[in-house]
Amino acid sequence: MFDKFISPELLGRMPLVEKISASLFLTVLGMVITFIILAVVCWFTILLSRACRKKPKKEDFATLIPIPGPLKEGGREDESLIAAVISAAIAAGRETTGRHLRVTKIKRTIDHIPQWERVGRIEQLLERGER
C-alpha cells in the first residue's frame, strides 16, 4: 500500500473508494502511533517524577525568622520595610490602625509559584497598566 502512495502513477490508478479507505487507514494508523508514543513518554515522565520526588524536609517549606526587638534597617532585603508593608496590609484587611496591631514574628515561606504563573501575573499587571 505504501508503494502505491509513494508513486503518483499507482496512486492515480487507484479507485476513489480504495484511495479514501487507504488514506483513512493511514490517518488512523498515524494518529494511533503518535498517541502510543506520547502516552509512553507520558508514562515514563510519571515514573521519572516518582523516582525523583523525595520527601521534602520541613525547612524546605518554611523557615521561621524571629524578629527580636526593634527591626534593624538596611538588612539584606530591608526587613523593617517588609514588616511595615505586611503590618499595613493586615491593618487594612482588619480595618484598623497600626496602633492596635503588634507584629511579633514573621514567618518566611519559600516561593513555590512557578515561573509561568509569575510571567502570567506580570503580563496581566502590565496589561492593566496600559489601560
Next chain:
Amino acid sequence: MLEMIHTFLQSMGFMGLSGGQAIMIGIAFLLFYLGIKKGFEPLLLIPIAFGMFLANLPFAGMMDPGGGSGEAGGLLWYFYLGNRLGIWPPIVFAGIGAMIDFGPLIAEPKSLLLGAAAQFGIFATFFGAILLGFNGQEAGAIGIIGGASGPISIWLANKLAPHLLGAIAIAAYSYMALVPIIQPPIMKALTTKKERRIRMEQLRPVSRTEKILFPLMVTLVVALIVPPAATLIGMLMLGNLLKESLVVERLKATVSNALMNMVMLFLGLAVGACATAEHFLTLQTIMIIILGLLAFAVGTAAGVLLAKLMNKISGGKVNPLIGSAGVSAIPMSARVSQKLGHEANPSNFLLMHAMGPNVAGAIGAAVVAGVMLALFG
C-alpha cells in the same frame, strides 16, 4: 561599439524579467510589508522575503548550483544546501530547546496527550491532500504544516517533497504568525463560557533532577520507537539539556542566541530562494495554502475537544482552552489560551497550564515527522 551596447542591454535584468518573476517580487514585497509593518514573524519573514526577492531577479544566478569542474555557484545555493542536507532545521530546533521550559509538562504529564491530539490536524490534512491528488510523500509534507513548527515543516518537506519546500515553508510560517487570528473563533465555538472560566490548580514545583533527566529520557524513548525522529528530538533535547544542566551557560547562550540567529538567517534566505516563479506560481501552491489552514484549524479543534473530554473525566478541573496550545507554535498558541481564559475570568492564569501542551506539541510534531518519514521516506 553598438554591438557592445546591445550586448550590455541584453545582459540587463530588465530584459529577462518574466511576468512570473515580477509577481514573485511583488509577493516578496508583500511579505516585507507583513514582516516590517505588521510584525508577523519578522525574524523569519524578512529573510524569506529577501531570499525570494533575490532568487527571482533575472540573470543574477543566486541559485545556480555551479559547475561540476569546481565552478562556483550562486550564494543562495550554498545556503540552500544546508536545508537540503537537513542541517539548518535541527540546529534551529536545538535553539528552541535551549529556550523551552519543560517544567509545566513534567508537572502535568497528561499534557502530552493534548500535544498528541493537536497532531490530528496533520493527519486530517494528509487525508485531504491525498484526495486533492497529491501523492503520499507530498501529502505528508503538506500535512506537517499543522505541526505549527517551521523547522519541522522545512526538514520534512526537504526529505519527502523538496519541490514543495517554498510553498510549505511560507504557509507554515504565515499561519504560525496568524495563530492569534485563526485559533480564537474555533476555541470559542467549541467551548462554553462556563468552561472558559474554569480555574486550574497550581502546578507542583519541578526539581532540577527531573528537568535534567527529562530530555535524556524523551530522546531515548522516542528514538528507540521512531528512529527517524531522533534528529529533531535529539537536537531539541540537546538544547534543553544545555539549558537545564546549568553548567554550560556559554553553550546554552550560543545555541539559543548567536547560532540560532545565524542559522535562521541562512534558513530563511534558502527557503525564500526556493520560491521561484516556476515552482511557486502553481495550482499546487494555492492548494497547499488552503490545506495548511485546514491543518491548523483541525489541530486546534482536536486539542480543544480532547481537553473537554479530560475536563469531563477530571470532574471540571481542566480548562478546555489549554487544548488548543497543543498546536505547537511556541509560545503564541499558549498566549492565545491565556488571553481567552483571562477574558472569560480576569483572575484566570492559564499560561503555565497551556505551556505544558504547547511544548508537548513540539515533541508531538517531531514524532509525527518521524512517523511520516518512517512511512513514506
